[in-house]
Amino acid sequence: MSYRVEITDTADGEAESISDKLALRISVEYAGRWYVGLIAAMEDLALFPRACPIAPEYEDNRQEIRRMLYYGPSRRSGGTIYRI
Numbered sequence: 814m815s816y817r818v819e820i821t822d823t824a825d826g827e828a829e830s831i832s833d834k835l836a837l838r839i840s841v842e843y844a845g846r847w848y849v850g851l852i853a854a855m856e857d858l859a860l861f862p863r864a865c866p867i868a869p870e871y872e873d874n875r876q877e878i879r880r881m882l883y884y885g886p887s888r889r890s891g892g893t894i895y896r897i
Contacts, residue, residue: 815859815860816858816859816860816862817859818855818856818858818859820855828848828851831847831895832844832845832847832848835847846885847885850883850885851883851885851895851897854881854883854897855897857881858879858881858897862877862879863879865879865880865881866879866880867879867880868880880896880897881896881897882894882895882896882897883895883896883897
């Protein structure tokens with residue numbers, strides 16, 4: 814069974830912006846791997862949502878909201894953690 818992962822326009826724009834910054838700061842190849850990994854992580858979230866904890870903002874919502882932390886393909890991105 815697959816669950817729905819909603820990607821807002823804001824989140825999509827932020828992902829593109831991060832990818833662009835990584836391409837400039839590290840490399841185009843790294844940015845591409847980061848973005849492909851991000852998409853794969855979102856697909857995993859759709860397939861295995863219970864592997865991720867419930868998001869803190871769940872209390873304010875009627876829907877169950879889960880979150881995943883994404884580190885990218887390596888720590889080379891400055892150790893930044895991205896929240897999905």
